[in-house]
Amino acid sequence: xxxxxxxxGCPNGESGFCRVIQENSEAKFPNEKPLWIRxxxxxxxxxFLFRRPAPPELLVLCEGWxxxxxxxxxxxxxxxxxxxxxxxxxxxxxxxxxxxFAAEALTTIQVCKMQGEEVRKQLATNPAAVVAxxxxxxxxxxxxxxxxxxxxxxxxxxxxxxxxLHLIARIKDRKVIRDESYSFPQRQRHIADALGLxxxxxxxxxxxxxxxxxxxxxxxVLKILNVQDLEQLGSIN
Amino acid sequence: xxxxxxxxGCPNGESGFCRVIQENSEAKFPNEKPLWIRxxxxxxxxxFLFRRPAPPELLVLCEGWxxxxxxxxxxxxxxxxxxxxxxxxxxxxxxxxxxxFAAEALTTIQVCKMQGEEVRKQLATNPAAVVAxxxxxxxxxxxxxxxxxxxxxxxxxxxxxxxxLHLIARIKDRKVIRDESYSFPQRQRHIADALGLxxxxxxxxxxxxxxxxxxxxxxxVLKILNVQDLEQLGSIN
DNA sequence: CGGTTAATTGATGTGGGTCAAAAGCAGTGG
DNA sequence: CCACTGCTTTTGACCCACATCAATTAACCG
Numbered sequence: 001x002x003x004x005x006x007x008x009g010c011p012n013g014e015s016g017f018c019r020v021i022q023e024n025s026e027a028k029f030p031n032e033k034p035l036w037i038r039x040x041x042x043x044x045x046x047x048f049l050f051r052r053p054a055p056p057e058l059l060v061l062c063e064g065w066x067x068x069x070x071x072x073x074x075x076x077x078x079x080x081x082x083x084x085x086x087x088x089x090x091x092x093x094x095x096x097x098x099x100x101f102a103a104e105a106l107t108t109i110q111v112c113k114m115q116g117e118e119v120r121k122q123l124a125t126n127p128a129a130v131v132a133x134x135x136x137x138x139x140x141x142x143x144x145x146x147x148x149x150x151x152x153x154x155x156x157x158x159x160x161x162x163x164x165l166h167l168i169a170r171i172k173d174r175k176v177i178r179d180e181s182y183s184f185p186q187r188q189r190h191i192a193d194a195l196g197l198x199x200x201x202x203x204x205x206x207x208x209x210x211x212x213x214x215x216x217x218x219x220x221v222l223k224i225l226n227v228q229d230l231e232q233l234g235s236i237n
Numbered sequence: 238x239x240x241x242x243x244x245x246g247c248p249n250g251e252s253g254f255c256r257v258i259q260e261n262s263e264a265k266f267p268n269e270k271p272l273w274i275r276x277x278x279x280x281x282x283x284x285f286l287f288r289r290p291a292p293p294e295l296l297v298l299c300e301g302w303x304x305x306x307x308x309x310x311x312x313x314x315x316x317x318x319x320x321x322x323x324x325x326x327x328x329x330x331x332x333x334x335x336x337x338f339a340a341e342a343l344t345t346i347q348v349c350k351m352q353g354e355e356v357r358k359q360l361a362t363n364p365a366a367v368v369a370x371x372x373x374x375x376x377x378x379x380x381x382x383x384x385x386x387x388x389x390x391x392x393x394x395x396x397x398x399x400x401x402l403h404l405i406a407r408i409k410d411r412k413v414i415r416d417e418s419y420s421f422p423q424r425q426r427h428i429a430d431a432l433g434l435x436x437x438x439x440x441x442x443x444x445x446x447x448x449x450x451x452x453x454x455x456x457x458v459l460k461i462l463n464v465q466d467l468e469q470l471g472s473i474n
Numbered sequence: 475c476g477g478t479t480a481a482t483t484g485a486t487g488t489g490g491g492t493c494a495a496a497a498g499c500a501g502t503g504g
Numbered sequence: 505c506c507a508c509t510g511c512t513t514t515t516g517a518c519c520c521a522c523a524t525c526a527a528t529t530a531a532c533c534g
Contacts, residue, residue: 437524456531
């Protein structure tokens, strides 16, 4: 898996996870000069991206968990997705477009700020890179179609199973896992906000998973007890 | 609004609606030779795109209504969105990727088949066109984020109001409308399949709209009786 | 005119929401 | 070490939006 551009050389990026776009195609920027400006540390719980103005820099999450969300007029919020190290905050910001969402740190995070203008300049001269970017969007589109299907047709139990499986797959992608035990820093209200449930019902459903020995989420750690059952519940087909 | 490429010159395309990508940027293919192969007429109710294989051609809807959907193992289906004249069937097919969805004609439709290979060749030499394509994806991504928010947080009443407003905006974009009366060929089961409801509940909700003089959908025609109330219900903020 | 499909209406069931209280679990400060 | 505070999770009682099942009516069509 080649990385299109990365900030692997930046001060805190030793994990090498700052790949923005993962591609099979070998599109790479010809020059190797660093595109990042600086790393920023943001404490857990802090909102660091707001709806209105497009930030001049391109943000990449380098360490920790965050999430994108839309604030609702009635005080609630819909979490759009969770972000893991290596995720671009918003593909739209590549083109300097305004965000339609906000973002908040779930744990203490490190964010790498890249020079948007510089990236844009390089993209303009590198069609293959733009193609990779477009394909990156397509993956997201497919994921969202899938998510809509799940939300539209499945039950709370299945939604949570899907969320677990989905996040596990992403974590596995960047970490070696032993004994099916995953670090899961989000509170039950985050799961509720992501799936359109109440924290109360999330608690009940997760308790049911525990009782049925399917999965156990407590103290920020998710343990998968029965993969088959979980997949039975949470896979599209 | 410039069109990136179009089949406006093709036999049945006199409506000029076969714009695939609408952009403010003036990206255009340099040569004007037609990219389309031929037009195909498909009767209402026929499924014309299947999940597995990527069709070699690029499909553009030129006339009529269609919809994309995902078939569920239990026999149900989730409608992902409705397609109007000018819509590209799948952005993914530009890159010859497999579909994760299927598509069906809602009315009798006309589809323009473009030479995928030729389009791809032209894209390779035209970075601005790829950028336009990527931006097109971004619009879709934003729309899907919005849809997830609506589905996650709102009620059936609000979903239907949103769907009405959303489709009306798209119809208005391509037709002159008199007296807030729109052609709406989908049956109540399509609305149900799009929103994750049962036809029964859709019927009740639409009846309630009629009773409250908000909107009236019958015989394939949607009449908006009170825009304010509808927007109150169906807008994100 | 009968046959088919869509829309409506009614009766009843249930998944998940709402409200409220309790219990677990930091962190903080005396 | 304990009391105090704030946050999260759990649990219980009750409610409602929407599903399910079933029957009736309306629209369409050869």
